[in-house]
Amino acid sequence: MTLYLGFAELYHDQLPDRIRRYLNGRGIPDPTIEQAQLGWNGERITIPVYDREGRLVLYKLGRAPDDPTDSPKMLCDPPGVRAELYGWDSLAEHPSSVVVCEGEYDRLVLESQGFPAVTGTAGALVFRKNWAEEIIKVPRVYVCFDNDDAGRRGAERVARLIPTAKIVTLPPEEVVRIEEIIGQYTPLHRSGRALMGRCCFHEDHVPSLAVFPDTQSFYCFGCQKHGDVITFLMEAERIAFPEAVRVLQTFVHHK
Numbered sequence: 001m002t003l004y005l006g007f008a009e010l011y012h013d014q015l016p017d018r019i020r021r022y023l024n025g026r027g028i029p030d031p032t033i034e035q036a037q038l039g040w041n042g043e044r045i046t047i048p049v050y051d052r053e054g055r056l057v058l059y060k061l062g063r064a065p066d067d068p069t070d071s072p073k074m075l076c077d078p079p080g081v082r083a084e085l086y087g088w089d090s091l092a093e094h095p096s097s098v099v100v101c102e103g104e105y106d107r108l109v110l111e112s113q114g115f116p117a118v119t120g121t122a123g124a125l126v127f128r129k130n131w132a133e134e135i136i137k138v139p140r141v142y143v144c145f146d147n148d149d150a151g152r153r154g155a156e157r158v159a160r161l162i163p164t165a166k167i168v169t170l171p172p173e174e175v176v177r178i179e180e181i182i183g184q185y186t187p188l189h190r191s192g193r194a195l196m197g198r199c200c201f202h203e204d205h206v207p208s209l210a211v212f213p214d215t216q217s218f219y220c221f222g223c224q225k226h227g228d229v230i231t232f233l234m235e236a237e238r239i240a241f242p243e244a245v246r247v248l249q250t251f252v253h254h255k
């Protein structure tokens, strides 16, 4: 299926329910799906990316959860297009802090939790000087990339371009599993692909809290709280993003 620039609304209108639920499970709730105009082109999840002037310049194309092929998790259309910063709209609102993260979904999860966030569309190692010149105007900048080789090198590059930025290093997913962390707050029992437990954020008489080991995310069917391990710790401990990262590092330290 051919993609057309300007079809973002059309793709958004044809987003199937099962894909919407998959995105919810990844920590991207409906209001964020609407705002980001996430859609469906018949084969893949469409993420429209706008440039600084608000022009639609490319789509990132996420693999469907039930895609039987082993096609890449994320594609870009048009292919080989220049890298763009995803999140100009967040910077335009003059936030007091911003998280530079790695990946479009990660950005949307942070945004849905009230954290202005941006990401480059061409991977951890591509970060443009003119993006940095805008981001540096934000008073507090956090850089939070994957804890792998590319992620570490990418974060260092961003920190060189934005000397005020603080690098926050998340322990790798193999080391800290979300089910392990949440399991310390509430007992979890396996149910299909998820682990279920009583929610710690509302008075829960049925286990409503689903923890998804595959996507390292959680979603409560009672109070709709959702997110990743960081957002869980922020909510559970009523702490801010950098403190939650520190708590997570303490968990690793004591293992």
Ligand SMILES: [Zn+2]
Binding pocket: 199, 200, 201, 202, 204, 208, 209, 220, 221, 222, 223, 224, 225
């Ligand atoms: Zn709940």
